[in-house]
Amino acid sequence: MSRLASRAELLKLALLTGSGADELAYLEPLPSETLRQLRIALLERYSRQQGAVVRRLAAIARWLPTGLIVLLARWWLGPALTARIAGEMPAPQAAAITQRLDPAFMADVAAWLDPRRARELIRLVAVERIVDVAQAMLSRGDYVTMGRFVEYLSDDAVRAVADTIADEGELMQIVFHVESKNRLDHLVRVLPPERVRKAILLVLDPARRPLWPKILSLVTHVGYVLKRELGDLAASQGDAVLDAIIHAAQEEDLWEDILPVVTCLSPEVQARVVNLDAIRRPPVMRRILRAADEAELWSELISLLQWMENATRDAVADAVSLLPPEALGRIAYAALLREQWEPTLDVVRRLPQARREECLRIVEGYRPHADTETMARIDRRLRHHGLVAEAV
Structure with a gap:
């Protein structure tokens, strides 16, 4: 489960329900996909409300002059009802109407429009018009709505909008709310590499502290290849950047998001990251293990x-010694699956005697069930680390 993805979903849910994000904080432990499904269910229920009336209004609108529809939308229907009618109208007619509507009003409508139901309409809106509406959203800080629409825009529209946004921090705010994480890789590729760098x-700027989770979200939600590229890019900026990322992950409690990213980095960068002094700090290592x-x-x-x-493995051993007994069993099982007994037992030998003996009893418990070759490899590593006598 991703804490960052859950936070993004909570903000979207808050906007949809008219609630404050703090009022929905009790939902944060839920998986992001559960929150997303809840939001979609609410959207669907909203769409079904007075559906017959909306369809009749859309049918009538098909026969009205564009100028009259614009006046009715602006002064009588309002943003919410306009959004629902737009979703029921033929896309070419709705796109023609957008050319006559004020960008600020269109931004209001977009907040109520379900982009899944308006794919064709979005495709037909002129890029210049999309830029105007995006600027209206940007002026009011409506990054949530912008993020919801990004994946439905053409590459040309994405580039055009990005070119008008001078602040990389605002770009990160928008990216944080992109609906489809599968689309995120492509969107990052569309942006100039210098802007991503x-x-x-921005993690080095204390004044941009609220943006740190959004920046980390960019790295955590892209695919494996881009994780490595962005992670290596961050590492190439110096240890100060890596220390800032560690600080942000610790302060925001984001290690469950960051840890999988570290495993995607190139081997030399992995070695550099895991041996940073900031990682070895006891509070950080304890939180990573938790x-x-x-x-x-x-x-x-x-x-x-x-x-x-050695110094990092000592720090790991100190943190492992504080874990509950059942966690030791989960560590041993992971070592069995990954065939990583050498480094795992090297950590075990550094534990206090009582915890070391607990670990060795767990390993011995595999003997009746594991194949002979596996146990022979484990025995060799036990002897190598001087743990055989204790195991017996």
């Missing part, structure tokens, strides 16, 4: 042990 560097346990990320964490220096 400048966006990542996130690994709560979000079932032990396989990811164990895969990083191979790059850790």
